[in-house]
Amino acid sequence: MQLISYPPTSTWESIIERPTPSFEDIEQTVADLFKEVQSKGENAIFKYTELFDGVALKSLAVNEDEIKEAISLVDDELKQAISIAKHNIEAFHQAQKTPRVEVETQRGVKCWQEKRAIQKVGLYIPGGSAPLFSSVLMLAIPAKIAGCEEIVLCSPPNKEGKIHPAIIYAAQLCGVTKIFKVGGIQAIAGMTFGTTSIPKVFKILGPGNQFVTVAKQYATRYNIAIDMPAGPSELLVMADESAIPSFVAADLLSQAEHGADSQVILVSTSISLVEKVQAEIKLQLQNLPRVDVATKAIANSKIILLEDNQKALDFINAYAPEHFIVATKDNAFFVENIQNAGSVFVGNYTPESAGDYASGTNHTLPTNTYARQYSGVNLDSFTKSITFQEIQPEGINNIGKVVELMAEAEGLFAHKNAISLRINYVEEAKNK
Amino acid sequence: MQLISYPPTSTWESIIERPTPSFEDIEQTVADLFKEVQSKGENAIFKYTELFDGVALKSLAVNEDEIKEAISLVDDELKQAISIAKHNIEAFHQAQKTPRVEVETQRGVKCWQEKRAIQKVGLYIPGGSAPLFSSVLMLAIPAKIAGCEEIVLCSPPNKEGKIHPAIIYAAQLCGVTKIFKVGGIQAIAGMTFGTTSIPKVFKILGPGNQFVTVAKQYATRYNIAIDMPAGPSELLVMADESAIPSFVAADLLSQAEHGADSQVILVSTSISLVEKVQAEIKLQLQNLPRVDVATKAIANSKIILLEDNQKALDFINAYAPEHFIVATKDNAFFVENIQNAGSVFVGNYTPESAGDYASGTNHTLPTNTYARQYSGVNLDSFTKSITFQEIQPEGINNIGKVVELMAEAEGLFAHKNAISLRINYVEEAKNK
Numbered sequence: 001m002q003l004i005s006y007p008p009t010s011t012w013e014s015i016i017e018r019p020t021p022s023f024e025d026i027e028q029t030v031a032d033l034f035k036e037v038q039s040k041g042e043n044a045i046f047k048y049t050e051l052f053d054g055v056a057l058k059s060l061a062v063n064e065d066e067i068k069e070a071i072s073l074v075d076d077e078l079k080q081a082i083s084i085a086k087h088n089i090e091a092f093h094q095a096q097k098t099p100r101v102e103v104e105t106q107r108g109v110k111c112w113q114e115k116r117a118i119q120k121v122g123l124y125i126p127g128g129s130a131p132l133f134s135s136v137l138m139l140a141i142p143a144k145i146a147g148c149e150e151i152v153l154c155s156p157p158n159k160e161g162k163i164h165p166a167i168i169y170a171a172q173l174c175g176v177t178k179i180f181k182v183g184g185i186q187a188i189a190g191m192t193f194g195t196t197s198i199p200k201v202f203k204i205l206g207p208g209n210q211f212v213t214v215a216k217q218y219a220t221r222y223n224i225a226i227d228m229p230a231g232p233s234e235l236l237v238m239a240d241e242s243a244i245p246s247f248v249a250a251d252l253l254s255q256a257e258h259g260a261d262s263q264v265i266l267v268s269t270s271i272s273l274v275e276k277v278q279a280e281i282k283l284q285l286q287n288l289p290r291v292d293v294a295t296k297a298i299a300n301s302k303i304i305l306l307e308d309n310q311k312a313l314d315f316i317n318a319y320a321p322e323h324f325i326v327a328t329k330d331n332a333f334f335v336e337n338i339q340n341a342g343s344v345f346v347g348n349y350t351p352e353s354a355g356d357y358a359s360g361t362n363h364t365l366p367t368n369t370y371a372r373q374y375s376g377v378n379l380d381s382f383t384k385s386i387t388f389q390e391i392q393p394e395g396i397n398n399i400g401k402v403v404e405l406m407a408e409a410e411g412l413f414a415h416k417n418a419i420s421l422r423i424n425y426v427e428e429a430k431n432k
Numbered sequence: 433m434q435l436i437s438y439p440p441t442s443t444w445e446s447i448i449e450r451p452t453p454s455f456e457d458i459e460q461t462v463a464d465l466f467k468e469v470q471s472k473g474e475n476a477i478f479k480y481t482e483l484f485d486g487v488a489l490k491s492l493a494v495n496e497d498e499i500k501e502a503i504s505l506v507d508d509e510l511k512q513a514i515s516i517a518k519h520n521i522e523a524f525h526q527a528q529k530t531p532r533v534e535v536e537t538q539r540g541v542k543c544w545q546e547k548r549a550i551q552k553v554g555l556y557i558p559g560g561s562a563p564l565f566s567s568v569l570m571l572a573i574p575a576k577i578a579g580c581e582e583i584v585l586c587s588p589p590n591k592e593g594k595i596h597p598a599i600i601y602a603a604q605l606c607g608v609t610k611i612f613k614v615g616g617i618q619a620i621a622g623m624t625f626g627t628t629s630i631p632k633v634f635k636i637l638g639p640g641n642q643f644v645t646v647a648k649q650y651a652t653r654y655n656i657a658i659d660m661p662a663g664p665s666e667l668l669v670m671a672d673e674s675a676i677p678s679f680v681a682a683d684l685l686s687q688a689e690h691g692a693d694s695q696v697i698l699v700s701t702s703i704s705l706v707e708k709v710q711a712e713i714k715l716q717l718q719n720l721p722r723v724d725v726a727t728k729a730i731a732n733s734k735i736i737l738l739e740d741n742q743k744a745l746d747f748i749n750a751y752a753p754e755h756f757i758v759a760t761k762d763n764a765f766f767v768e769n770i771q772n773a774g775s776v777f778v779g780n781y782t783p784e785s786a787g788d789y790a791s792g793t794n795h796t797l798p799t800n801t802y803a804r805q806y807s808g809v810n811l812d813s814f815t816k817s818i819t820f821q822e823i824q825p826e827g828i829n830n831i832g833k834v835v836e837l838m839a840e841a842e843g844l845f846a847h848k849n850a851i852s853l854r855i856n857y858v859e860e861a862k863n864k
Binding site for chain 2: 077078081082084085087088091092095096098101102103105106109111113116117118119130131132133134166202203217220223224225229244246247250251253254256257258284287288289290294335338339340341342343344345346347348349350351352353354355356357358359360361362366368369370371372373374375376378380384385386387388389390391392393395396399401402403405406407409410411412413414415416417418419421422425426
């Protein structure tokens, strides 16, 4: 890890910069593939599934028999673990329900706000080396609680034309309505336009590689919303001499094993803690199955030594980490004053991996400084808020004059007229 | 207005389709201009302000003297009206504050969610024929309530190098921290990259023409969030024989005066109401100053006659209107079952223009079917939610095994290790 000691504030911008992959080559591929799926539908999907996933499918939907088979293939111990994780994630997301907000802003002028589910959502779950069934829980559970009517899940098939059983198991358990064996750009295009079997959805959520990321952003040209732009996963640990070095090392490595492009940062006010963590990393690294990946990510990672907690906080807010672990003598200071972070893990016994799987918080979080302005996936990611108002004749009298004046000042006389007509009508009714 | 009687469901898709302007020519202009602002900063902004707005400025920021002058130019009656509107908008948006959500999902596993303000936001207010100071209220008031530290406002200067006094007045009243005389693509580029005087922001909100819309979408390539994609304004009125025809006509016309591309739709179950509204429109249209614009919009607009309230509801949910006025014998049915709408206006005395200015609800709303998945601007548009968790040694024992099993099943052993180390540590501490 690269040690940067007491960097002046003027250098922070370059320190916090993430690698920016060039999306321009990918964009043309995505545009072409979208066009083909739009015009040829499911046939284009079969074609690209054969090309990219190496399997010729006859149908995309996972059928009842395949679901039964998947259920039988997941062992009971894992089922039990998934069930506990589901309980916790449900409890935390259920608590995020917001009541209707209602205000009578003036007598006779009642305004309210209600959240309603997005009717059709699409969840993308990557295939590849790690079957991310945990992401199924993180996306399908809040979708179900929100009340989404159609919850579509797409995940790429392997060479045998199958999706990992744990993904199918989690999907059926959490209320996914349809599962499709389709991945990559063609999955996103399929959910954008709809095909014979894949429903068109209104919002697409979920992680993915850079092809999926560019495809999701491209889908927004076609009236689709997405959860957030995605980038490589990130962890920033803030630790002082009260932290336990082996825990800090383990946490940094758990981020590093995600991929060579993972962003791993240690911020500290204690050089002695830093030295102990470095020694621990060397020790633990050797025993990891993904040692190659983790070694590369650790080599790219940084240790930032800073003067005091205030400086550290300023740096962390500037960095805006996806995951932020704080293990210091004054955790409350960081919890209170953190402005930009996806999810915060407080204290020595709160590793990121707890939140990745089972504590109840969501693990779909903003990366690449997006924690400055994006929330991680939460219950509201599956709803939109609608405002309502109901005005009584008394209310029109109370705010009518205000609307007339403002509309006139903006030069919008038909706006004014819609009020004037009603004021006169109420007046005439009174005089009758 | 084009009358479409009892259209079969199969034809709805084409009826609800909005005109889709081609953004492709604009995109290259936007890309070029962004590149120039990125490399040349403020000089590029001056250049394009001269080119597009026809005025050579020496500085972009509105200074104290200009603010004082603007305050003196707004007459007292309008100031009073703005003050009442501000009170109502504040009351409704203040009520949208959500408390911290906290759940102990398992003993020793505490998860919570808090909303924190987006630190720097940029508000765009169009210039042009109508000085939209009401949009200043709609954007700056919730930004201030949310606690945004930097609230930047950009609006194009007129040929004299000035912004309309009502816009400046509203901006200073509502807590905007900096006002800049810059509009169009160059304003969005300026807030995206930051210049000598314009701060770089994290999120850009506000209405605009198609150049601004494309520029906002282009800004998302540079880690900027935007409120929502925008299109021409829309109103759908659902009215039966209990509605007052002159009110319905006035409401449709208030939408029509926005522009020839405004979307104006009347849905009804009553042919007699439809006929009365048509007669009223003819009558009222003649007296409008913007008669040309409104006439064009009305000519493009549609009346949809449907069999019953259920059919009407289905159509309205498919259309997903930005503004939805309902004036029927059974308003409760529509209020309860509307899924897709930006803002709903209930009953004969609730014109859209009330919500446009002064009732308290926000008028920055999703158009072009985006009400299916986007909220209008609300307090949460200026915050992001951050999750936190704090686990005690007892909690690690309670969920540790679950995390270990799931991490192992996903092939992520360093994730597992971060838990195992802690479980062992707790165990050893107990045995000491």
